[in-house]
Each structure stands twice: as structure tokens, then as C-alpha cells.
Amino acid sequence: MSDNIKIRYEARAAVLKALGHPSRLFIVDELAKGERCVNELAALVGADMSTISKHLSILKSAGLVNDEKRGNSIFYRLAIPCIVNFFSCVESVVKAKAQAGLDSL
Amino acid sequence: MSDNIKIRYEARAAVLKALGHPSRLFIVDELAKGERCVNELAALVGADMSTISKHLSILKSAGLVNDEKRGNSIFYRLAIPCIVNFFSCVESVVKAKAQAGLDSL
DNA sequence: TTGCTATTTGTCAATATAGCCAAATAGCAA
């Protein structure tokens, strides 16, 4: 793999890596419904707000979400909504895998 | 997040996590063109065959690839080709991020 | 059998990630 290609795949992998955590995936799904503040997301996920804040900063670094401060809350929203279109394909992988598991019984 | 929902998001995240590595992403892209054996992929990526083998086992555990032994080679192929459709969206995230970087200069 | 090739698995060190608590920061309200 040449350096150029490597850099390109690293950039793409960073996006997928950011999505590769259950809480972050849940957050993205939630933001697909509309903007949410950190507080709300922390309650929905059921984790410490500092933990959610760090997850959001990972999503933001990956370019997946934007934030906007209003009052003393910070609202996050999806930067690129097409992300959500992929989830049905991911789900088909999960389902095919589950089916393969059943087949082997 | 209820236990049920948590388990569902963990399953989805596992798929995305498997894609969240440059070498594995490259492998998936390569397999989108057709089946390849470990040997070929190791040469293309430029890494030790044992390293590629482990990457492939991660992709396989995630349900993203299948393998078939023929002769003394093992050929891998994509299990669920829709994965590739997502890459254009990932690319748009990467590009938007790059543009945002330029804007801030 | 022996030798050769392809692949996987075990081990290990370096590195990265996750999540909690505590502390720092910022805005609003009294």
C-alpha cells in the first residue's frame, strides 16, 4: 500500500472507527431524529456526562457531528445524514451472522 | 439504554469496529473487486501474512467476509456487498472534514 | 516419507481506548 493510499484509508477508517462503539452508534441514531444536548444524551445512554462528552468529541473529530452552543447548553447534530443510510446494511450483516449461527446448530 | 437495545447496538458497533482499521478497509475494498487469498492480500497491503490473517479473522467474526479453501490457499470474499455502498458516504465525511479544515485557515 | 507453500495460532510488548471521579470553565439567574 503506497503512502498516499494508506493516508486515504486511514482517514476513512477513522470515520468508521468513530462509529464502532455502541454508545456512539446510539448517539448517532438519536441525532438522526434531531439535535440533542449532552445532558439529554447522557440520560438516554445512561452514562456519566463526561463519558458522553468524550464520545461526542470523538464523533466531532471524525467529522460526523456538529455542535452549537445556545444558552448554557451545547446542541449536537449530525453533520452528514447519509451515515444513517448505512445502518440497514450493517443490520443485514448482523442478521446474516445471527442466521449463520443458527444454521450451525 | 435498556439491555436489549444495548445488545443490539453492540452487535452493530462490532461490524463498524471491524471496518475501523485502514488495512481492513483496504481489504474490503479489494474483495469488492473479487475474491483474494491471504497471500495476495498480504502483498497488496504490505504486511506480514500473520497480521493479515488476523485482520481477516476479525472481518470474518463480524460477518463481513466468507472464506473457502481451495488447494492449499484460502480465498476470501465479501459476505454482504452493500458494505461498499457506504464508502461514498464515508468519503463525503472525510471531504467535508478536510474542507472544514481549510475554512479555518 | 520429505519438502514446500499457505495459513493460522500463541506470545509478547507497545500503544490505544473506555469510563469514572474530580476539577476547571462558562453562562444564566438571583
Next chain:
DNA sequence: TTGCTATTTGGCTATATTGACAAATAGCAA
């Protein structure tokens, strides 16, 4: 100002990942 809420950041430990080398396994060919 003080206090309250929302959020981020620092520090920490536990855990997971990566990738190389060596060793084990399997199939083919002589």
C-alpha cells in the same frame, strides 16, 4: 457578587488492539 446548571478536561486504572516473530497445522508434490 454568589450560586446553579451544563459541559469539558485532566488524571487514573483497567482493558483491548496492533503487529511482529516463531511455532503449529494442512495440503500438495516429488
